[in-house]
Amino acid sequence: MKIYLNGVETTVDHTKLEAVLIQLGYQEVTIATAINGDFVPLSLRKNTQINEGDKLEVLAPMQGG
Amino acid sequence: MLEVYGEKFTNRLLLGSAQYPSPAILSESIKQSQSQIVTVSLRRESGGDLAGQAFWQIIQDLKLKVLPNTAGCYTVKEAVTTAHMAREVFNTDWIKLEVIGEEDTLQPNVFELVEAAKVLVEDGFKVFPYTTDDLIVADKLLQTGCEVLMPWGAPIGSGRGLNNPYALKTMRSHFPDTPLIVDAGIGVPSHAAQAMEMGFDAVLLNTAVAGAGDPVAMAKAFNLAIEAGLLAYEADPIDARDMAEPSTPMMGKAFLS
Numbered sequence: 086m087k088i089y090l091n092g093v094e095t096t097v098d099h100t101k102l103e104a105v106l107i108q109l110g111y112q113e114v115t116i117a118t119a120i121n122g123d124f125v126p127l128s129l130r131k132n133t134q135i136n137e138g139d140k141l142e143v144l145a146p147m148q149g150g
Numbered sequence: 151m152l153e154v155y156g157e158k159f160t161n162r163l164l165l166g167s168a169q170y171p172s173p174a175i176l177s178e179s180i181k182q183s184q185s186q187i188v189t190v191s192l193r194r195e196s197g198g199d200l201a202g203q204a205f206w207q208i209i210q211d212l213k214l215k216v217l218p219n220t221a222g223c224y225t226v227k228e229a230v231t232t233a234h235m236a237r238e239v240f241n242t243d244w245i246k247l248e249v250i251g252e253e254d255t256l257q258p259n260v261f262e263l264v265e266a267a268k269v270l271v272e273d274g275f276k277v278f279p280y281t282t283d284d285l286i287v288a289d290k291l292l293q294t295g296c297e298v299l300m301p302w303g304a305p306i307g308s309g310r311g312l313n314n315p316y317a318l319k320t321m322r323s324h325f326p327d328t329p330l331i332v333d334a335g336i337g338v339p340s341h342a343a344q345a346m347e348m349g350f351d352a353v354l355l356n357t358a359v360a361g362a363g364d365p366v367a368m369a370k371a372f373n374l375a376i377e378a379g380l381l382a383y384e385a386d387p388i389d390a391r392d393m394a395e396p397s398t399p400m401m402g403k404a405f406l407s
Contacts, residue, residue: 091194110197115206117192117235122227124234142194144235145202146209148176149191149219150166150306150356 089140102133106143116145152352154298154329155244155276157215159186162346163376164217164331165369166356173208175365180212183369187215189246189354192236217278219246220266224259229266233275245270246278246300246333246354255305260287264294271295280333283317285324292328299328300354303345304335307357311341315348322349339368339375346379347387 087096090109097105102118102125118125119142125133135141152159165185170176180188190209195202209216218236223229226249233245249266251259258281267277271294279291283301291299301321304310312318313335322330332345333354342353353376362368 091196106197110200111195114195114200114203115239116195116202117239119231119235122231124231124238126234126238143197144192144232144239145195145200146206146239147191147193147202148166148168148170148205149189149221150168 086135086137088135088138091141091143097135100135101131102135102141103130105135105141106130109143111143114145116143118143152329154278159215161186161373162352162380163342163373164189164333164352164354165359166354167205167209168356169360170365173205176360177208177212179359179365179369180214182366182373183359184373185214185369187217188212189217189219189356190240191219191221192232192239215244216240216242217244217246218242219280220248222250223248224250224262226262226266226269229262230269230273233266233270234273237275243274244276244278246280248280256307257305258282258302260284263287264290267291267296268294278331283314283321285321288321288325292325297329298331299325300331300333302334303332303341306334308335309337309358310335311337312344315344318345318350319348339371342372343375343379343382346376347382349383352376 087094099105121140152162161184163183163185164187165183166189218240220229220232223232229249249259249262251257263279267279270277277296278298278300279296280300281287288299304313329351331352331354332350336342336355336358345353359365359369
């Protein structure tokens with residue numbers, strides 16, 4: 086299935102957000118997620134469905150002013 | 151003592167964490183500034199390099215209060231979603247709310263800002279709105295439940311200092327009991343001192359330190375300037391005059407002509 090990870094077309098094998106994140110290398114890291122512009126909290130990642138063409142944003146701490 | 155949302159701080163410099171030449175200089179600059187509040191942000195993370203994790207460790211090691219921002223957001227929706235993501239990542243309900251209106255000046259879109267503040271306050275956030283020096287907007291922000299205001303000194307990163315001292319002075323007078331933090335546009339320590347001499351509660355800056363030739367020394371200079379400005383304000387400065395007035399007493403002066 087193809088989705089857009091941080092704006093880049095990416096192929097994933099899973100349909101649940103938590104499994105997708107593990108596949109993409111986000112294990113035991115401090116991140117926040119949004120699908121199609123809506124925040125998906127950590128507590129909901131396990132059961133949140135990812136669909137073909139979804140836009141997944143994965144954000145992490147970064148320098149800021 | 152700076153008091154915002156029930157928390158007290160002895161230092162009145164809020165420092166940004168962006169644009170430093172290296173992580174070591176970032177860390178040392180923050181230490182030398184003696185800042186107790188550091189601003190941070192959120193950006194896309196690659197599962198390959200996980201660059202954000204190392205930065206987050208540096209900030210955590212400093213054991214300071216973290217103030218996440220919504221930099222780069224142009225709409226209520228973007229800002230609110232970013233704030234929710236920041237709350238989860240940084241484990242804080244503090245949010246520096248930026249809703250930008252246009253690219254040349256990065257001026258806040260105050261209409262979207264007020265709306266976003268209203269949503270976030272209702273969602274339990276402690277909102278630090280980056281705003282202009284407009285009194286009506288300030289009042290609207292307070293009505294939403296914001297307990298602090300952050301008017302701009304000048305456009306972000308411009309280093310121009312206080313573009314409109316009259317408006318800022320008016321704002322200080324109009325909201326005597328609201329914590330007011332001058333945010334953005336500061337270039338040199340004298341700009342920060344000027345804000346403090348006007349009675350502002352604190353100053354938030356980033357580029358002026360991070361972009362200096364020696365960020366560590368500049369961080370120290372800003373801390374000293376802000377402390378000096380605060381002391382001066384508390385010492386009740388004299389009013390400026392148009393004409394000279396002799397400081398040396400004339401009484402007893404000899405006639406020598």
